[in-house]
Amino acid sequence: MRNERIADDIYIFTSEIYAHVTATAILTDEGAIIIDTLPLPEESREMAAFVRRRSPQGVRYVINTHFHADHVNGTYLYPEAHVIAHRRCREFLLTFGQSALEAAKAENPALEEVQLVIPNIVFDHEMALRLGNRLLYLLHLPGHTPDNIGVVIEGDRVLIAGDAVLPVPYFTWDQALPRSAWGDWQTLYHTLQRIREMNLEAIVQGHGDVLLRGEIPHVLQDQMQYLDCLHEKARALLDAEDIRAAIADSIPEDCAFDTEERKSSISSIPLDGLVRYMHQANLLRMYSDLKAQQTTA
Numbered sequence: 001m002r003n004e005r006i007a008d009d010i011y012i013f014t015s016e017i018y019a020h021v022t023a024t025a026i027l028t029d030e031g032a033i034i035i036d037t038l039p040l041p042e043e044s045r046e047m048a049a050f051v052r053r054r055s056p057q058g059v060r061y062v063i064n065t066h067f068h069a070d071h072v073n074g075t076y077l078y079p080e081a082h083v084i085a086h087r088r089c090r091e092f093l094l095t096f097g098q099s100a101l102e103a104a105k106a107e108n109p110a111l112e113e114v115q116l117v118i119p120n121i122v123f124d125h126e127m128a129l130r131l132g133n134r135l136l137y138l139l140h141l142p143g144h145t146p147d148n149i150g151v152v153i154e155g156d157r158v159l160i161a162g163d164a165v166l167p168v169p170y171f172t173w174d175q176a177l178p179r180s181a182w183g184d185w186q187t188l189y190h191t192l193q194r195i196r197e198m199n200l201e202a203i204v205q206g207h208g209d210v211l212l213r214g215e216i217p218h219v220l221q222d223q224m225q226y227l228d229c230l231h232e233k234a235r236a237l238l239d240a241e242d243i244r245a246a247i248a249d250s251i252p253e254d255c256a257f258d259t260e261e262r263k264s265s266i267s268s269i270p271l272d273g274l275v276r277y278m279h280q281a282n283l284l285r286m287y288s289d290l291k292a293q294q295t296t297a
Contacts, residue, residue, distance in 0.1 A: 001043040003050065004210075007156045012204055013038060013047045020207050020271050021070045024160050025051045026153065028132025031060035034081070035151055035160045036206075037074030041113055044074030060131055063138065064119060065162025065206065066148040067092040067181070068172075069104060076115040084129070085119035086140060088147035092181055093118055100177075141195070143188025144206075145172055145181065156201060163206035164191050167270035168252050169223045170278045173285045185286060189227050196220040208270050219265045222257065226266050229255035230279075234286035238294060243287055252279040 003013045009027035014020055015038050024035040025047070032055040038044045051059060059078045064085040065071055072093070075083060097116050105111045127138040135154040141164040142148055151160040163170065169192065171183030195203070196217055203211040211219055233254065240246040252275055256264035268276050 001038070001046050003047075006202060006204075006210060007153075007158060010153065010156065010158065011050070012210060013043070013050075015039065015043055015070075017043060018070060019274055022204055022206060022208075023047060023071075023074070024151075024204055025055075026131075026134055026136075027051070027055050028134050029057075030132035031055060031057035033061045033063065033129070033131055033134070033136070034059055034078060035063045036065055036071040036162070037062065037077070039070035039073045040110055041074070042110070044077055047074070048077045061129065062117075063149075063151060064089055065150070065160070066145045067097065068145065068163070069100065071162065071206070072117070073111070073114050075117040082121050083117055083119040084121045084123075084127070084138065086147040086149050087122040087124050089149075090119045090122050092147060096177060096181075141191045142183075143171060143185070143191040144169075144183050146183070146187075148191075150195070152198070152200075157199065158202045158204065159195065159198065159200050160204045161195065161206060164188070165195065165203050165205045165211070165220075165223075166275075166278070167205065167208045168266060168275040168278050168282075169227055170282060171285065173281070185227050185231070185282070189224055192220050192224050192227075196224075215265070218262060222265045225257050226252070226255045229257075230282055230286055234283055234290055237283075237287050238290060240287075243284065247280050247283050247287075250280055250283055251276055255279075 005011050011025045013023045018039045023038045026033040032051050059081045062075050062078050062081045062083045067089045101116050129136045137152040139150050141150040144163040148162045148164050171185045171188050173182040201213050251268050252266050256266040258264050
């Protein structure tokens with residue numbers, strides 16, 4: 001795990017084990033606020049020890065940006081904290097969180113000590129949280145999942161985006177989960193548009209590097225163009241005989257928009273190449289949705 005300080009008493013922790021997932025600690029004179037918690041106990045414990053050394057008042061709040069395990073697994077390490085999330089995050093964890101955790105433990109013994117924690121403070125649209133000298137605004141930013149939230153740190157104008165912002169936009173779908181827990185590309189598009197209008201100094205992505213003020217408008221515009229392009233490519237594949245074979249060589253750069261002034265931020269390189277899998281999963285999901293619409297028309 002690596003960590004960096006991006007402002008006074010704001011630390012970003014990035015997993016070196018799993019997909020460069022991020023977590024954030026905000027230290028105040030009345031205790032700490034944790035936003036996401038890393039996926040595996042080895043790194044989650046390292047982060048918790050770091051925070052406790054610097055915050056003798058303890059951790060007052062843990063904020064789960066969405067229900068995915070790589071963001072909530074470490075919550076159990078902060079039993080003294082209130083846990084905040086979107087209302088649907090609480091519903092998803094209550095409905096299938098324990099069964100998903102047990103299945104993950106069966107595949108990965110490193111997760112054996114992890115315990116599911118259900119959020120005890122929830123909201124639907126927006127929520128303000130003040131602790132010490134820090135004021136945070138929690139916002140519903142759906143699309144990656146229906147429950148994804150972001151946290152704006154007032155004053156610093158930093159957005160902790162959860163997975164609303166990633167190196168390549170990703171609207172999740174998992175056939176092991178109910179469709180109500182899946183993402184949606186059009187909703188994600190509008191969320192990216194909303195974030196682009198926020199006048200931010202920095203964005204902490206759910207996975208990958210921090211985005212800084214000068215690059216934010218360009219990166220988010222690239223991502224919205226990517227989603228439009230992906231939709232066009234999915235339409236062009238509707239007559240494919242074998243869709244998986246048809247997308248096997250597709251890469252994110254197929255939807256990059258380079259100009260003489262600037263090279264697109266869409267790339268296969270981030271997250272150790274995981275973005276290629278994300279891109280192909282996006283394309284397959286869009287194709288599946290369009291095919292279903294075609295069938296019912």
